[in-house]
Amino acid sequence: MGASEIPMLAVRGLHASIDDTAILKGLDLTVNAGEIHAIMGPNGSGKSTLANVIAGRPEYEVTDGDILLDGESLIEMAPDERARAGVFLAFQYPVELPGVRYWQFMKAAVDAVRKERDETPLQVREFDRKFTGMAKTVEVRSDLVRRSVNEGFSGGEKKRGEMFQLAMLEPKLAVLDETDSGLDIDALRAVARTVNEMREPRRSMVVVTHYQRILNYVTPDFVHILVDGRIVRSGDAGLAEEVEDRGYEWVTAGNGAAS
Amino acid sequence: MTTPDVLSRETPQDELEQEYKWGFTTEIDVDLAPKGLNEDIVRLISSKKGEPEWLLKWRLRAFRHWLRQDDNHPDWAMVEFPSIDFQDIYYYAAPKSDDDRPKSLDEVDPEILETFEKLGIPLNERARLAGVAVDAVFDSVSVATTYKDQLEKAGVIFCPISEAVEKHPELVRKYLGSVVPYSDNFYATLNSAVFSDGSFVYVPPGVRCPVELMTYFRINQEDSGQFERTLIVADEGSYVSYLEGCTAPTRKSHQLHAAVVELVAMDNAEIKYSTLQNWYPGDKEGKGGVYNFVTKRGKCAGVDSKISWTQVETGSAITWKYPSVILQGDNSVGEFYSVALVSRHQQADTGTKMTHIGKNTRSTIVAKGISASHGNNTYRGLVKINGGADGAQNFTQCDSLLIGDKCGAHTVPYIEVKNPTARIEHEASTSKVSDDQLFYLMQRGIDEEEAHYMIINGFCRGIFQELPFEFAMEASQLLKVSLEGAVG
Numbered sequence: 001m002g003a004s005e006i007p008m009l010a011v012r013g014l015h016a017s018i019d020d021t022a023i024l025k026g027l028d029l030t031v032n033a034g035e036i037h038a039i040m041g042p043n044g045s046g047k048s049t050l051a052n053v054i055a056g057r058p059e060y061e062v063t064d065g066d067i068l069l070d071g072e073s074l075i076e077m078a079p080d081e082r083a084r085a086g087v088f089l090a091f092q093y094p095v096e097l098p099g100v101r102y103w104q105f106m107k108a109a110v111d112a113v114r115k116e117r118d119e120t121p122l123q124v125r126e127f128d129r130k131f132t133g134m135a136k137t138v139e140v141r142s143d144l145v146r147r148s149v150n151e152g153f154s155g156g157e158k159k160r161g162e163m164f165q166l167a168m169l170e171p172k173l174a175v176l177d178e179t180d181s182g183l184d185i186d187a188l189r190a191v192a193r194t195v196n197e198m199r200e201p202r203r204s205m206v207v208v209t210h211y212q213r214i215l216n217y218v219t220p221d222f223v224h225i226l227v228d229g230r231i232v233r234s235g236d237a238g239l240a241e242e243v244e245d246r247g248y249e250w251v252t253a254g255n256g257a258a259s
Numbered sequence: 260m261t262t263p264d265v266l267s268r269e270t271p272q273d274e275l276e277q278e279y280k281w282g283f284t285t286e287i288d289v290d291l292a293p294k295g296l297n298e299d300i301v302r303l304i305s306s307k308k309g310e311p312e313w314l315l316k317w318r319l320r321a322f323r324h325w326l327r328q329d330d331n332h333p334d335w336a337m338v339e340f341p342s343i344d345f346q347d348i349y350y351y352a353a354p355k356s357d358d359d360r361p362k363s364l365d366e367v368d369p370e371i372l373e374t375f376e377k378l379g380i381p382l383n384e385r386a387r388l389a390g391v392a393v394d395a396v397f398d399s400v401s402v403a404t405t406y407k408d409q410l411e412k413a414g415v416i417f418c419p420i421s422e423a424v425e426k427h428p429e430l431v432r433k434y435l436g437s438v439v440p441y442s443d444n445f446y447a448t449l450n451s452a453v454f455s456d457g458s459f460v461y462v463p464p465g466v467r468c469p470v471e472l473m474t475y476f477r478i479n480q481e482d483s484g485q486f487e488r489t490l491i492v493a494d495e496g497s498y499v500s501y502l503e504g505c506t507a508p509t510r511k512s513h514q515l516h517a518a519v520v521e522l523v524a525m526d527n528a529e530i531k532y533s534t535l536q537n538w539y540p541g542d543k544e545g546k547g548g549v550y551n552f553v554t555k556r557g558k559c560a561g562v563d564s565k566i567s568w569t570q571v572e573t574g575s576a577i578t579w580k581y582p583s584v585i586l587q588g589d590n591s592v593g594e595f596y597s598v599a600l601v602s603r604h605q606q607a608d609t610g611t612k613m614t615h616i617g618k619n620t621r622s623t624i625v626a627k628g629i630s631a632s633h634g635n636n637t638y639r640g641l642v643k644i645n646g647g648a649d650g651a652q653n654f655t656q657c658d659s660l661l662i663g664d665k666c667g668a669h670t671v672p673y674i675e676v677k678n679p680t681a682r683i684e685h686e687a688s689t690s691k692v693s694d695d696q697l698f699y700l701m702q703r704g705i706d707e708e709e710a711h712y713m714i715i716n717g718f719c720r721g722i723f724q725e726l727p728f729e730f731a732m733e734a735s736q737l738l739k740v741s742l743e744g745a746v747g
Contacts, residue, residue, distance in 0.1 A: 099717025
């Protein structure tokens with residue numbers, strides 16, 4: 001990795017709050033192109049806040065600091081602009097959209113992203129091929145095309161759907177917000193497989209997770225431990241195992257200097 | 260107390276048959292009758308159309324009944340507007356060159372065609388491509404009719420009602436006012452007196468109408484009221500699907516539109532009536548816009564008959580309409596599928612009446628109301644099960660969607676059951692476009708306005724499915740146009 005290279009994601013001294021309660025208190029994070037980083041931490045440490053603040057969720061207020069994607073600040077950008085710039089958030093709780101067909105939803109999203117890259121909208125047949133092919137690859141339910149987005153889906157189906165969308169949209173940066181939580185082993189493997197297949201030199205991923213479980217299938221380049229709104233410790237994949245063995249208390253009890 | 264005998268209070272016959280005292284005759288070329296309504300205007304309208312005596316009498320009866328209403332228009336609807344000065348309205352307007360109706364599109368005023376273009380209705384191309392017969396009503400008088408031959412071959416009569424009066428007087432006379440009598444309500448009475456033109460459809464026994472029938476109504480003349488009269492009769496075992504699209508250009512003052520639509524379905528007949536209404540809703544401050552006070556009613560006269568109303572109402576400053584079905588024949592079916600969208604300062608009080616008279620009659624009501632900006636939306640519906648309607652069933656679903664915090668949604672269902680074997684179901688819901696839904700869509704790169712539009716479109720999906728395909732596309736486009744500036 002050349003030192004001159006611009007990181008895919010650079011979070012600089014980020015402070016963010018919700019309803020005037022400070023959650024992130026000076027967070028720094030650098031993710032280079034092609035890297036997978038895992039963010040771990042106890043409940044309430046600010047993991048999901050970080051994921052949502054990167055995506056620009058309006059309920060959160062950034063009070064200080066900056067977030068740069070490929071060298072460009074996201075702070076003043078609306079959520080849809082960030083998405084078109086290449087930020088993808090796999091939701092912890094995917095939202096149901098009654099009556100909105102998955103196919104149409106995905107077509108609109110893919111076209112919006114393509115437009116931003118000065119690409120023409122996909123022809124219906126072309127898009128249809130991509131949609132059907134990807135649905136097979138990601139192993140989402142075969143009737144997805146006709147379904148309303150997430151309506152009546154099981155928890156696992158919703159999460160697989162997030163992976164399907166990730167694969168369809170081919171973002172520069174994918175942030176997975178506890179995608180692994182509540183999944184059975186098959187769904188977990190399927191999710192992990194998509195993450196591994198999506199791994200490529202011009203794409204970075206941030207995997208936010210409470211458990212080390214998903215990291216048995218996805219090997220991160222770096223693991224960061226988030227406590228009380230700051231990254232208190234960073235390391236390689238081994239750190240995740242250490243946390244799994246010793247618990248977060250071990251990190252918080254003085255072993256926590258950020259490295 | 261006795262019921263007032265309408266006939267006895269009527270003007271004597273000789274007065275009815277009097278020569279029109281201002282001397283207007285058919286020879287006089289009046290494109291625009293003076294403002295205001297009096298008996299002379301009624302006679303003028305009738306004479307301009309060369310109507311037979313019976314129709315003039317019917318109009319005059321309606322007019323006199325209307326006079327006795329003493330501005331007694333319905334005040335129970337949840338709409339507010341300043342009182343209408345009925346003497347400040349033009350009751351007859353015709354395009355400049357209506358002496359001869361154009362034989363082909365080449366003969367149609369290019370300006371009229373251009374207006375249709377602007378509205379996205381390329382009459383000549385689209386009619387053929389879509390296989391649709393178009394009877395284009397431009398300010399009260401039909402200017403172009405296509406697909407006549409194909410219909411004639413099938414024996415289907417589809418023509419301006421004025422032409423039907425001329426060519427098929429026995430049919431018009433038999434059914435006109437048979438579902439909506441001239442004394443029905445204030446606006447229906449007014450319409451009966453002064454109706455300008457509209458469509459007439461007759462489908463003979465056993466015929467499945469080979470094309471979707473489509474009419475575009477459009478209000479153009481400033482300050483002109485438009486009083487369409489539509490009559491559709493489906494004889495035994497026949498089927499017809501009728502589409503009506505409405506558009507009006509920007510006008511400063513309010514325009515009154517008081518139409519009447521009557522449908523009659525005989526034994527085993529089916530009528531599907533679809534409406535897209537996007538008349539001028541008024542500006543952002545609530546100035547201007549169309550008053551859409553319409554009486555639409557169908558009668559399932561025969562056994563196993565079916566009448567289905569589908570409406571997408573996005574226009575007009577005020578909408579007051581209740582497309583209804585009288586379920587007279589045993590086993591007959593009535594349906595009402597509606598999307599009503601109000602934005603800006605629009606007000607809509609709309610719904611349906613399902614009157615169950617025959618045995619084992621069934622009705623379905625699905626009403627979706629969308630309120631945005633300062634709009635106010637009311638669903639008002641009556642399900643009435645008469646004593647003899649054994650085994651009658653109704654299912655009603657009313658859903659409201661709110662956008663913003665200055666709009667309103669109201670649901671006023673009336674249920675009257677006089678038969679213990681009836682089964683009635685009513686479901687209702689009110690929801691808002693949630694921030695979570697918006698964020699989810701926007702996180703996928705879809706802009707805020709489009710995101711709103713997708714959620715709203717999803718909300719209406721069940722209704723759009725009831726529309727013929729090309730209309731469903733137009734309907735969702737219409738929602739988008741109507742919500743411009745109200746979301747995002």
